[in-house]
Amino acid sequence: MQYIEIERQDKIGVIYLNSPHNRNALSSGLLAEMSDALDAFAAEERIVTVIANKAVSNVWSAGHDINELESDGIDPLHYANSLENILRKIETYPGVVIAAIHGSVWGGACDLAITCDMIIADDTATFAITPAKLGIAYNTWGVLHFINKLPLNIAKEMFFTAEPISAERALRVGLINHFIRHENFRAKVEEICQTIVSRAPLSIRLFKEQFRTLTNAATISPEDFERLQELRRRVYRSDDYKEGINSFFEKRKPNFKGK
Numbered sequence: 001m002q003y004i005e006i007e008r009q010d011k012i013g014v015i016y017l018n019s020p021h022n023r024n025a026l027s028s029g030l031l032a033e034m035s036d037a038l039d040a041f042a043a044e045e046r047i048v049t050v051i052a053n054k055a056v057s058n059v060w061s062a063g064h065d066i067n068e069l070e071s072d073g074i075d076p077l078h079y080a081n082s083l084e085n086i087l088r089k090i091e092t093y094p095g096v097v098i099a100a101i102h103g104s105v106w107g108g109a110c111d112l113a114i115t116c117d118m119i120i121a122d123d124t125a126t127f128a129i130t131p132a133k134l135g136i137a138y139n140t141w142g143v144l145h146f147i148n149k150l151p152l153n154i155a156k157e158m159f160f161t162a163e164p165i166s167a168e169r170a171l172r173v174g175l176i177n178h179f180i181r182h183e184n185f186r187a188k189v190e191e192i193c194q195t196i197v198s199r200a201p202l203s204i205r206l207f208k209e210q211f212r213t214l215t216n217a218a219t220i221s222p223e224d225f226e227r228l229q230e231l232r233r234r235v236y237r238s239d240d241y242k243e244g245i246n247s248f249f250e251k252r253k254p255n256f257k258g259k
Helices: 028-043 082-092 108-115 140-149 152-161 167-172 182-197 201-215 222-236 239-250
Strands: 004-009 012-017 048-053 059-061 096-101 104-106 118-122 126-128 178-180
Touching: 004 028, 012 028, 012 182, 028 048, 028 082, 048 059, 048 182, 059 108, 082 108, 082 140, 096 108, 096 182, 104 108, 108 126, 108 140, 118 167, 118 182, 126 167, 140 152, 140 222, 167 178, 178 182, 222 239
Parallel strands: 012 048, 048 096, 059 104, 096 118, 104 126, 118 178
Antiparallel strands: 004 012
C-alpha cells in the first residue's frame, strides 16, 4: 500500500497512516486504502481495529487533503465524498474502532478521530476542527458528530475558534478516553485492545450497533434540513471560501469579508 500500512495481531487489526510527504493528509488515495483495510478486517472478524500513525511524525493527520476539495460552487463535503464514506464505514464497522493519537489532529481528521468508538492519546496530541480558518461549509452530519461527543459549549468553541486543544483538556471535556504519557502509550493501547478482544464478540457487535442506532435516532424536519443545506450552499459558493483556500496555498492569513 502507498499511503498506509496494516498489521494483524490475532483478533486485532492495525491501520497505520503512513503518508509523510503530506503529513498524513486524508487524500482519496489514503482513504481508499483505509476503506479496503476496514473491509478486510471486518471480513476476518477482527473485533478491534486501531487507527494509528507512524511515530516518526508529530502529526497524526493534517486533515482533509486541501488539494482535493471541490471548488467553483460545488459542495466540498457532499454525501459521496471519500472522507464521508470512511466515516460511515467506521460507524458501521462490526467491532470497536480505536483512534490511537500521537501528534496533532487537524480538520477532517478530528472528525475521523471522534467518529471512532474510542480515542487514546499521548502527551503530544492536540485536536482542532478548522473549517472556519478556510471558510469551509462543514456538513450537518459532521457537526452532529461533535455534538454527540462533547458538551455543546466545547463543540461550539472548537468550531468558532478553530484553535487546537491539548490532550489534557480533551480528557477533561470528554473528547478522549485515555491520556497516556508517550513512553507508556503503546503498552496502554495494547492493554485496552486485549481487554476488548477477551470479551464476548457477539455482545461487542450488538453494543456497537445499539450505540450507532440510538445516537442517530434524533431527526430533524425536511424543512430544517433544506434550510441548513441552503446556508451551506451560501458558504461554499462564497468569495470567502475561495479566499480561504487561496490563503492556505499562499501561506498567508486570509482576508475574509463575509461575502
